[in-house]
Amino acid sequence: MTDATPLPLIERPLPGARVTWPARRAALAELEVAGWPQKRQERWRYTDLEPLRRDDFATAPPPGDAERRAAGALLARAAGTAPRLAFVDGHFCSELSSVLPAGLEALDLDARWSEFEGRWAGHVATKDHPLAALNTAFSQHGLWLRVAPGCVVDAPVHVVHVGSSRERLAAQPRLVIEVGERARITLIEQIVDAGAGSGWLNSVVQLRQAAGSHVDLYRLQRHGERQAHTSLLTADLAAEAELTAGYVDLGSRLARNDVDITLRERGARAELFGLFVPGPGQHIDNHTTIVHAAPETRSDEAFRGVIGERGHGVFNGKVVVRPKAQRIDARQSNDNLLLGEHCEIDTKPELEIYADDVKCSHGSTVGELDADQLFYLRARGIDAADAREMLTSAFAASVLERVRDAAFRQSLLDLVTARLRTLAEEPT
């Protein structure tokens, strides 16, 4: 099927140094072949990206002095004095970033693009992730983060994306993370905006973990309410590597997160969880795929949605067990709480199992607050509104228990509680 509408941004000049242009042109060609996501495609059935195509977005230029100054204050608020890597409008800014702990290397991805391409070829399937090709074409000042083998980084390293909120700009951050054998690191990705602009952040994070490495990767999305957000995380785990990935989505008008995890070698383990809280007019979609490609791999996935009045949530969790991946364990759950009368959740587990000695479980629930629990709390003197808030917070908090960093967990709990309070006060 052809479509006369041009792909966004494509008529613009390609950014970056001339050496990266062939790669960018190739990505655009792939995007033309894959086509812009359409609602008639199963992967995009519940999330309409047509408005993003129609809107006249321009590629976000590197931040000027004003944008950097505004970002500085937000960075300090988000990361405090912790080591941090700063992106402004999708561009990595080394002068806003801090000195990294020993064993960590932050490299300029653009300068090493051909090396990156050579070593990471085929890491992202453009067919499934057309927006990743868009990112390749227009991303500038990407970051290649390397964690040396055996290196144990104790304190979390923050990756903060600040949107300057200039109108109609598309930011295209690219982050490549390579974790050496037996290395350990916690990364906290935070996404914030300086104002209420109507931009679009299209982020791609590619993670590769060598044998026996441990990564905790938490991502907190708190865009302004007019922002659009699309993200892709791909993760590839070697033997006995362990990944914990946690997604918290509170902001934006439209958010679509794709997570693709491949448990490539024996004994690799992934824990993937998320909390999404769409309020009035917000749409938040989590599309995840976990591939068990080797024996004795384990995955544990849990997403929770708290859907406010006129909010729309989507969860699609796919688990693929390849033919030789025997003795694997895969668990998945998606529980949703509906707070209003006009809210929508579309939840779908997908299992593709080609091995016979496997343990797989999945379940999804959609419900309202439990009447017995509400009455019990009220019978103890707690008024109805407080009782509802207590139960809603408890529902949301239980998935945040999985965040291992205590300080970040507490700040998430505070943010989520505040967000739920705002939802409760929205007129219906």
Add this chain to the structure above:
Amino acid sequence: MLTIENLHARVGGREILKGLTLHVPAGEVHAIMGPNGSGKSTLAQVLAGREDYEVTAGRVLYLGQDLLALPPEERARAGVFLAFQYPIEIPGVNNAYLLKAALNAQRHARGEPPIDAFEFMSLIKKKMEVVHAPKEFLNRSVNQGFSGGEKKRNEILQMLMLEPRLAVLDETDSGLDVDALRIVAHGVNSLRSPERSMLVVTHYERLLELIVPDRVHVLAGGRIVKSGDRDLARQLDQRGYDWVQTGAQA
């Protein structure tokens, strides 16, 4: 303290209470006994304010005010406490947090400031000793993963903290072994006072050997069919409920 007059209530279109009349003076402990399905638990739930139960006639006066006009939380803050037959599990809500919130809701209603953390901890430690509650009780989610006996002890712990004027105990003895029953009864007895009344709903007489009631009422077919002193409970234990029901119908 509590006066119930000609109370009719139904749930799901079925009338359960059919003209129940009962008076509990201050300082007294009254037992409500009766066969399964006689309306005992309905009475307890109606007094606590469960909205699924529709009161179609009659009235309930508590300390002179119309109890049925109040939402459940206001009844609780005014000193009415229901110990649930089946305490509800609330994953993610911390037991100590609930106790503190409940206590502060009550204090707020009385115009008192919130309890300070130190005072709360010393108070709760004292009360936990009474019901032999282990330390972990505080940091667990409300009733989640509690055994039947632990849930009942948790109800009594809440009651000791909130010091109600009117306590309604709904089959608090069900599912308890002898030791747990003694602990629970000790907790209840420790609260007995001239300003406090209790309504003890039970199926069995054995609880009333430990919590000795001033009056015993037999509830059958949605009404009180017989009242007496504690000997009535013993007679029921020996002769069964058929004896009273037959007598009531005759």
